[in-house]
Amino acid sequence: MWRLLCAVAGASLTVAVPNGQSRHVDAGVLRDLNEIEAGLYARNLTAVKSVLLTVAGSSNLTGEEVDEILDGVNGIVNDTLEPSVKTDFAIAQDQMDGFYELFLKCEEDQLHAFNRSVTDQASIVQFTSSHELCRKQQSLIADQVVSCTTLLTAAESIQSAKCTLYSETDVLPTTPPCLSHGGEDVEAYHERQIQEFEASLSNLLLRKHECGNATERLTTQRGQCTSANTSLSDVRNECDFKQLKLDNSVCDLSAKMGIDCAAYNTCRQQAMYSFMEANSSVSVTEEELKVTWKMLQQVRCMVDAAKNRDPHLVAICSERKNYSVAHLTINYTGVPPFAPCQTLSEPPGSPQYMEAMYAKMPKNAPVSACQASCCLRNTTFAR
Secondary structure, three states: OOEOOOOEEOOEEEEEOOOOOEEEEOHHHHHHHHHHHHHHHOOOHHHHHHHHHHHHHOOOOOHHHHHHHHHHHHHHHHHHHHHHHHHHHHHHHHHHHHHHHHHHHHHHHHHHHHHHHHHHHHHHHHHHHHHHHHHHHHHHHHHHHHHHHHHHHHHHHHHHHHHHHHHHHOOOOOOOOOOOOOOOOHHHHHHHHHHHHHHHHHHHHHHHHHHHHHHHHHHHHHHHHHHHHHHHHHHHHHHHHHHHHHHHHHHHHHHHHHHHHHHHHHHHHHHHHHHHHHHHHHHHHHHHHHHHHHHHHHHHHHHHHHHOOOHHHHHHHHHOOOOOOHHHOOOOOOOOOOOOOOOOOOOOOOHHHHHHHHOOOOOOOOOOOOOOOOOOOOOOOOO
């Protein structure tokens, strides 16, 4: 098949032939080719049909000239227009695929945010466990303080009783000197007096000893209770610090979730806007490409009919439209489903939050009010 290569020179067209030589084409042939080419690029099937009908039924053109015109038309269709349709289709499909990738980028960023959130939540679990263990230790020490206080109260009672007895005994007698008993001689009198004084002295020393021991035990018990209360205060402060660290980590997580959610929503909105714009544009392009492709197949049919010098068949081909354009159907992959943003169900510091986080704490080791920056104020936690 000869292929049209060069431009017009005056009233003739130079055409390359297979043997490498060249020949001139009549100006009428050139005019017909130009009209067909213009009709093809303008998608003016009527104009193309008109020329091909003229060519098919012309008695002024030689068979060789008709073949030159029709081969030129096939060259335009095969080498330029059909490849152009395929290229434009590939560009349109790539454009739609690219927007789908844009949505996937949003989902990928959201997945990264979710993974970061999982890491942060794992840290919160560790902080929660550490805080819970601390409150349990606080509870044990609180029990020790209660027990110590009970023992201290008992020691105070015992010391008071023992030392009261001692103070009552540790006084000089105010009664008159002891009198002799009837019939008692002097020696018996003195022996009895000695025994009574020795018994009184022994009782005095015993009560003094018991008072001293009770006082010593009371002092020891007070020291133990003071130490226990100091330990309780230290552990309570440590637990409050761990609770603050825990609440702050929840606040940080909540803030990150808010930032990630806003970024994801913005990404999706921008991608959706671009997608809808492209979807509308590509849809128009798709329809135009299908119309163009069908027209090119009609032209092929008309060219074949013209080669047979059959104007009637050319007319039939111009009306034929049952050409497949399935290969030019754009794959509109659609929009990936929206991933709901992560949020905290209970705002830090709220009664619901305090209940969810600290309901299992020991009753004798109550948590403090939420002091983190994002905590709701003026809330109480009663159990």
